[in-house]
Amino acid sequence: MSEIKSVTFSPDTDGLRVDSALALLLPEYSRTYIRELIDGGRVTISDKVVKASRKAAAGETACLSVPEPKSVDILPEKMDLSILYEDDDLLIVDKPKGLTVHPAPGHESGTLVNGILAHCGSSLSGINGVLRPGIVHRIDKDTSGALIICKNDVAHRHIAEQLKEHSITRRYRGIVIGNVPKDDGTIEGNIGRNPYDRKKMSIVREGGKPAVTHYHVLERFPGYTYCEFSLETGRTHQIRVHMASIGHPLVGDAVYGPARSAFRIEGQALHAMTIGFIHPTTNAYMSFTAPLPAYFTELLDKLDKKTRGLK
Secondary structure: OEEEEEEEOOHHHOOOEHHHHHHHHOOOOOHHHHHHHHHOOOEEEOOEEOOOOOEOOOOOEEEEEEEOOOOOOOOOOOOOOOEEEEOOOEEEEEEOOOOOOOOEOOEOOOOHHHHHHHHHOOOOOOOOOOOOOOEOOOOOOOOEEEEEEEOOHHHHHHHHHHHHOOOOEEEEEEEEEOOOOOOEEEEEOOEEEEOOEEEEEEEOOOOOEOOEEEEEEEEEEOOEEEEEEEEOOOOOOHHHHHHHHOOOOEOOOOOOOOOOOOOOOOOOOEEEEEEEEEOOOOOOEEEEEOOOOHHHHHHHHHHHHHHOOOO
16 A cells, blocks of 8 residues: 655745655655655656656646555664653654664664664654654764654654744754854855765755754854854754854864864764754644753863863
């Protein structure tokens, strides 16, 4: 059995590749999954099977034949999860730094998904397939903090719609290199794959997805700035790319900043601190805060002592 989903292309997607347009309009599905549907002949426009490279036209309607989710075959692994909240619909976890969110080919174990499978059993949404049960959004391996896990498809679609409408509150804390000149600012720029390095993201002139990051300076140290970031969008590596684009990459970010860090931390100093949303069943607004991890507070302490001339 398959679910037939119809999507009408908006003016914002006019001229984009069909796979890019659908990924923009259907945030509950990964672009890779959408590409699989297209390659499998499961996406049509005007009753004709389309290719991923076809250009979308505003006003056209695409029909997707979405197969029933396969049974989850990723093995559960008992894991000491830091749970901020849990009910029949949702699980809010505080993901530690260094933990990958979901499995990938060749890396099927030791991820957050393995841990939540052990905790939740079969009570997870299956919209994103066997490798990403319950995952409606993600944060990078070396970013810590609050993450929403959906226990059923209804909750998944509800949260995904809020992500699409940019109504979910997402605030991050990060330490960047250099003295950010203004106390408050906004960075805008479409984010897509770096045309010269497909493993990296970058601000692109054509294509990509719109991205907006607001920053607020919390504290200044010699050579470093402690900031809070508020996201209107949630693109891959968004904060890392945007801050690097204005000359202030995150401390420890060897991908978008210096190859070597002055501090012994693994990956970027970035923490998803607060997440707020409308609950899919109660319709009440809920907000959760993941406390700063030890490595982060220790780094702030080092910077504070450096400021005061202490060892």
